[in-house]
Amino acid sequence: MPNPNLAERITNDLLEGNIQNIKDVLAEVHPSEIAGILATFPPEDYQRILEALDAETASEVILELDPEHREEILGELDAEKIAEIVEEMESDDAADLLGELPEQTATTVLSKMDPEGLRDVAPLLKYPDDSAGGIMQTELVKVSDNFTIRDAINWIRLIADEIPDFHQIFVTDDGDRLLGDISLQKLILATPGSKVIDVMEPLEVTVTPYMDQEEVAKIFQKFDVLSAPVVDEEGVLLGRITADDILDVITEEASEDIMQMAGLGDTLHPIFTPTQTRIRLRTPWLLLTLVGELFIAFIIVYAFEPTLKKVAVLAAFMPAIMATGGNVGLQTTTIVIRSIGMGTINIKQILRIIFLEVRVGVTLGVICGVLAAVIGALISYNEPEVFKIVLAVFIAMVSATMATSFIGVAAPLILHRLDFDPAAASGPFLTMFNDIFGSVFYLFIAMLIFN
Amino acid sequence: MPNPNLAERITNDLLEGNIQNIKDVLAEVHPSEIAGILATFPPEDYQRILEALDAETASEVILELDPEHREEILGELDAEKIAEIVEEMESDDAADLLGELPEQTATTVLSKMDPEGLRDVAPLLKYPDDSAGGIMQTELVKVSDNFTIRDAINWIRLIADEIPDFHQIFVTDDGDRLLGDISLQKLILATPGSKVIDVMEPLEVTVTPYMDQEEVAKIFQKFDVLSAPVVDEEGVLLGRITADDILDVITEEASEDIMQMAGLGDTLHPIFTPTQTRIRLRTPWLLLTLVGELFIAFIIVYAFEPTLKKVAVLAAFMPAIMATGGNVGLQTTTIVIRSIGMGTINIKQILRIIFLEVRVGVTLGVICGVLAAVIGALISYNEPEVFKIVLAVFIAMVSATMATSFIGVAAPLILHRLDFDPAAASGPFLTMFNDIFGSVFYLFIAMLIFN
Numbered sequence: 001m002p003n004p005n006l007a008e009r010i011t012n013d014l015l016e017g018n019i020q021n022i023k024d025v026l027a028e029v030h031p032s033e034i035a036g037i038l039a040t041f042p043p044e045d046y047q048r049i050l051e052a053l054d055a056e057t058a059s060e061v062i063l064e065l066d067p068e069h070r071e072e073i074l075g076e077l078d079a080e081k082i083a084e085i086v087e088e089m090e091s092d093d094a095a096d097l098l099g100e101l102p103e104q105t106a107t108t109v110l111s112k113m114d115p116e117g118l119r120d121v122a123p124l125l126k127y128p129d130d131s132a133g134g135i136m137q138t139e140l141v142k143v144s145d146n147f148t149i150r151d152a153i154n155w156i157r158l159i160a161d162e163i164p165d166f167h168q169i170f171v172t173d174d175g176d177r178l179l180g181d182i183s184l185q186k187l188i189l190a191t192p193g194s195k196v197i198d199v200m201e202p203l204e205v206t207v208t209p210y211m212d213q214e215e216v217a218k219i220f221q222k223f224d225v226l227s228a229p230v231v232d233e234e235g236v237l238l239g240r241i242t243a244d245d246i247l248d249v250i251t252e253e254a255s256e257d258i259m260q261m262a263g264l265g266d267t268l269h270p271i272f273t274p275t276q277t278r279i280r281l282r283t284p285w286l287l288l289t290l291v292g293e294l295f296i297a298f299i300i301v302y303a304f305e306p307t308l309k310k311v312a313v314l315a316a317f318m319p320a321i322m323a324t325g326g327n328v329g330l331q332t333t334t335i336v337i338r339s340i341g342m343g344t345i346n347i348k349q350i351l352r353i354i355f356l357e358v359r360v361g362v363t364l365g366v367i368c369g370v371l372a373a374v375i376g377a378l379i380s381y382n383e384p385e386v387f388k389i390v391l392a393v394f395i396a397m398v399s400a401t402m403a404t405s406f407i408g409v410a411a412p413l414i415l416h417r418l419d420f421d422p423a424a425a426s427g428p429f430l431t432m433f434n435d436i437f438g439s440v441f442y443l444f445i446a447m448l449i450f451n
Numbered sequence: 452m453p454n455p456n457l458a459e460r461i462t463n464d465l466l467e468g469n470i471q472n473i474k475d476v477l478a479e480v481h482p483s484e485i486a487g488i489l490a491t492f493p494p495e496d497y498q499r500i501l502e503a504l505d506a507e508t509a510s511e512v513i514l515e516l517d518p519e520h521r522e523e524i525l526g527e528l529d530a531e532k533i534a535e536i537v538e539e540m541e542s543d544d545a546a547d548l549l550g551e552l553p554e555q556t557a558t559t560v561l562s563k564m565d566p567e568g569l570r571d572v573a574p575l576l577k578y579p580d581d582s583a584g585g586i587m588q589t590e591l592v593k594v595s596d597n598f599t600i601r602d603a604i605n606w607i608r609l610i611a612d613e614i615p616d617f618h619q620i621f622v623t624d625d626g627d628r629l630l631g632d633i634s635l636q637k638l639i640l641a642t643p644g645s646k647v648i649d650v651m652e653p654l655e656v657t658v659t660p661y662m663d664q665e666e667v668a669k670i671f672q673k674f675d676v677l678s679a680p681v682v683d684e685e686g687v688l689l690g691r692i693t694a695d696d697i698l699d700v701i702t703e704e705a706s707e708d709i710m711q712m713a714g715l716g717d718t719l720h721p722i723f724t725p726t727q728t729r730i731r732l733r734t735p736w737l738l739l740t741l742v743g744e745l746f747i748a749f750i751i752v753y754a755f756e757p758t759l760k761k762v763a764v765l766a767a768f769m770p771a772i773m774a775t776g777g778n779v780g781l782q783t784t785t786i787v788i789r790s791i792g793m794g795t796i797n798i799k800q801i802l803r804i805i806f807l808e809v810r811v812g813v814t815l816g817v818i819c820g821v822l823a824a825v826i827g828a829l830i831s832y833n834e835p836e837v838f839k840i841v842l843a844v845f846i847a848m849v850s851a852t853m854a855t856s857f858i859g860v861a862a863p864l865i866l867h868r869l870d871f872d873p874a875a876a877s878g879p880f881l882t883m884f885n886d887i888f889g890s891v892f893y894l895f896i897a898m899l900i901f902n
Binding site: 030032039040064153156157160165166167183184185187188189217220221222223224225226242243244246247248250251254255257258259261262263264268269270271275278279282283285286287289290291293294296297298300301304305308309312313314315316317318319320322323324326327328330331333334335336337338339342345346349352353356357359360363364367368371372375376379380409431432435438439 | 481483487490491515604607608611616617618634635636638639640655668671672673674675676677693694695697698699701702705706708709710712713714715719720721722726729730733734736737738740741742744745747748749751752755756759760763764765766767768769770771773774775777778779781782784785786787788789790793796797800803804807808810811814815818819822823826827830831860882883886889890
C-alpha cells in the first residue's frame with residue numbers, strides 16, 4: 001500500500017531538488033514500499049529517486065519492481081551503476097537481473113564487477129532461468145567433514161556477515177561432495193568437541209541444477225522443507241534453494257497456466273505492459289481462432305444455407321449449444337490441467353481419467369439437453385415441425401458435451417505425456433473445436449432430420 | 452512416483468496376512484510415497500496398511516493423502532485411533548484435520564486426546580481455516596526478556612525434542628507480549644553472558660490471527676521471510692507460520708482462481724472426486740448459462756426470424772463473432788483477475804485500467820473485424836447483398852470486443868472493490884454477456900442494415 005502523503009512529500013522534494021530530504025524520508029521505509037511509491041512516479045523521476053538511496057537499498061527496491069518498470073529503469077542507468085547494484089544482491093537475484101539485461105549490457109556490467117561478486121554470480125549464468133541452477137544461490141555455509149562442532153561454529157563466526165540467512169550447515173568432503181547437513185538447531189545442541197560427521201544427518205532432499213523449477217517446487221511441497229541443496233551428478237555441492245524462492249516459482253507457474261489457458265503468450269500487466277506488446281501477444285491466438293471460425297462459416301454457407309432458409313429458427317439455438325459445450329469443455333480441461341500442475345494425478349491412469357470425465361460430460365449434456373429441448377419446444381411451439389427442431393438441439397447438445405469433454409481431458413494429458421505444456425490445450429483451440437459441434441454438426445443433424 | 456514393485460509386494464503380503472513384512476518394507480519409504488501407494492489400493496485395504504505403520508508415520512501418510520481419500524480412511528477409523536494419529540501431528544495440521552471431520556466425530560476425538568495435545572490444538576480451532584490463525588502452529592520457541600543467551604540455549608536444549616523445526620527464538624515480556632526475535636544464526640554468534648533483550652532484533656513482519664491467508668501469503672512474498680509470528684491485538688504471541696505452509700496457501704489460492712474462472716465451485720479431482728459430486732458442483736453454472744442462452748434463442752426466434760429467413764448466411768458468422776468476443780473477454784478478465792490475485796495492481800487506478808483494456812480490446816476487434824470482413828466477402832461473394840453482410844459482421848465484431856473488454860475488466864475490479872472474489876466475474880457470466888453481442892446485437896444490426 002503506497003502511502004500517498006509520502007509520495008507527495010517526495011514530489012515536493014524533487015521539485016525543490018532536495019535530495020537529502022528524500023534520503024532521510026526513505027531511510028525509514030521498506031524497499032518494497034519504496035518500489036510501490038516509485039511505480040506511481042513518471043519515468044523521468046525514477047533515476048533521481050534511486051540516486052537518493054544507498055546501493056543496498058536501491059538493489060532491494062529494483063528487485064521489488066515490476067519487470068517492466070525494472071527494464072525501464074535499468075535502461076537509464078550506466079553499466080558502472082548497475083554493477084554496483086548487482087554486487088549488493090544475492091547471487092540468484094543478481095543472475096536473474098543480469099539475465100533480464102540486453103546481452104551487450106550484461107557483458108559490460110560483468111566486466112565492471114569486482115572479482116568476489118563475479119565468482120558468486122558467474123556459475124549461475126549457465127543454467128536456464130527456470131531451472132534449479134537458475135534459482136539457486138551460491139552463498140551458503142559448508143564445513144569440511146573433519147571439522148569439529150567447535151571448528152564449525154568458529155567458521156560460522158568468520159563468515160556470518162557474508163551469508164545473509166542460513167538454516168543449515170552443509171558438510172562436504174575433500175572433493176566438495178555433499179555428505180550431509182546439520183541444522184542450526186542441532187549445532188546448538190551438539191557437544192563442541194564432537195565431529196561434524198558424527199552429528200550431521202543424511203540429506204532428505206537434494207536437487208540437480210538442470211531440474212525444472214516446477215519440479216523443484218513440487219519437491220519442496222512434498223517434503224515440506226524450507227531449504228534444499230543443489231548438487232551436480234558427481235554429488236558436488238553447487239548452491240542452495242530456499243522456500244522463499246519457491247513461493248515466487250509457484251506464483252509464476254500458476255500464472256503461466258492461467259495465462260496460457262486464456263490464449264495469452266505471457267503474463268501481461270493491465271497498466272505496465274505497453275499497449276503494442278499487449279496487442280502483439282494477444283493477436284496470434286485470436287487470429288488463429290478467427291480463421292478456424294471463418295472456416296466454420298464457409299462450411300455453413302456452402303452446406304447448410306438451404307436448411308437455414310427453410311428452418312430459420314435453427315440458428316437461434318446455436319449460441320446455447322456452443323456455450324454449453326464450451327463450458328463443459330472448459331471445466332474439464334481446467335480440472336485436468338490443474339491436476340497436472342499440482343501433480344495430483346498419475347499419468348498412468350490416463351484411460352480411466354478420460355473415461356470418468358467423458359461420462360460426467362455426457363451426463364451434464366443430457367441434463368442440459370433435456371432442459372434445452374423443453375424450453376426450446378416452448379419457444380418455438382408455433383413452428384410447423386417443432387419436434388424435429390428440439391430433437392436436433394438435444395442430439396447436438398449431448399454430442400457437443402461428449403466431444404468437448406473428450407478433447408478437454410485427452411488433449412492436456414497427451415500434451416503432458418509428450419512433454420508439452422498441457423495448458424496449451426485449452427482456450428482458443430478448445431473454443432474452435434467446440435464451435436464446430438455447436439454449429440456445423442448441429443446443422444448437419446438438423447439437415448438429416450428435416451430431409 | 453509410486454513404485455509398482457512395492458505395491459505388488461504389499462498386495463502379496465496383504466493376501467498372505469503378513470503385516471510384519473509390510474511394516475519392514477514401508478519403514479524405508481517416505482510417507483508421501485506411502486500415500487501415493489495407498490491411493491492405488493482399494494478402500495478395503497487402507498486400514499490394514501495403515502495398521503502396519505506406527506502412529507507418527509501414519510499421521511504423516513494421512514496428511515499427504517488427497518482430501519477425498521483422507522475422508523474415506525478417517526471414516527473407517529475409530530475416535531481413539533484418530534486421536535492417537537492427531538496427537539502426532541503439528542498443531543496446525545491437527546487443527547485442519549479436526550476441521551475436516553464431522554462435528555460429532557471431532558468432539559469425540561478431542562475428548563480422547565491427552566491434555567498436552569489438546570492444549571496445542573484447542574486455540575487453533577476458533578480461527579477460520581483460511582485465516583492466519585487457521586494455518587499457524589502453536590509449537591514455537593519463546594524466551595523471557597530477562598534471559599541471558601546462555602539461559603536461552605539451555606532452554607532450547609530442554610524443549611528441542613518437542614519443537615520439530617525452528618529458525619528463530621521469540622522474546623516475550625511477562626504478559627507474553629512479543630518484543631522481538633533472535634535468529635539461530637545470531638544466537639550462535641552472541642556472547643553467552645549477554646541478555647537476549649540486547650541481542651534480539653525488532654520484528655520486521657508480524658501477522659494477526661484473523662488476517663486472510665492470501666494476505667499472509669502476500670506478506671511472505673513481499674518481505675521474503677521464511678517464518679512469521681502471529682500476535683493478537685494486544686501483541687500477545689499466539690503462534691508462528693512458516694513458508695512451507697505458505698507454499699500450500701499459494702497453490703490453493705491459485706487453484707481457486709482457476710476453478711472459479713471455469714465455473715467450478717471447488718477444486719475437483721479427475722479421479723478421486725465422486726461422479727455425483729462432480730455433477731452437482733458443475734451443473735449450477737451450466738444451467739445458469741443455458742437459461743441465459745435460451746433467453747437469447749427466444750429473442751432471436753421472436754425478433755429476427757424474418758431477417759434470418761431472408762439472409763440465411765448471416766447465421767454462418769455468429770460463431771466467429773461469439774468466439775472472437777469471447778476470447779478477447781477471457782484474455783482481459785484473466786489479466787485483471789491474475790493481477791488482483793498477485794497484488795500487482797493498485798485498485799485506485801481503476802479508470803485508467805478500464806480505459807487501457809478497452810482500448811486494446813477495440814484495436815483487437817478492428818484487426819479481427821477487417822479480417823472477418825475480407826474473408827467473409829470471399830465466402831459469401833455470390834450473395835446478392837454481400838457488402839451489407841460483411842458490414843454487419845464488422846460492426847458486431849468491434850462492438851463485441853469492446854463490450855467484452857469492458858465487462859472483462861470492469862466486473863472483476865468492481866467485485867474486488869466490493870470485497871467479493873473477482874474470479875467470479877469470468878466464465879459463464881462472461882460467456883452469456885458475450886453471446887448476446889455475438890448473436891442478438893449482430894442480428895439487430897443486420898436487421899437495421901437490411902431494412
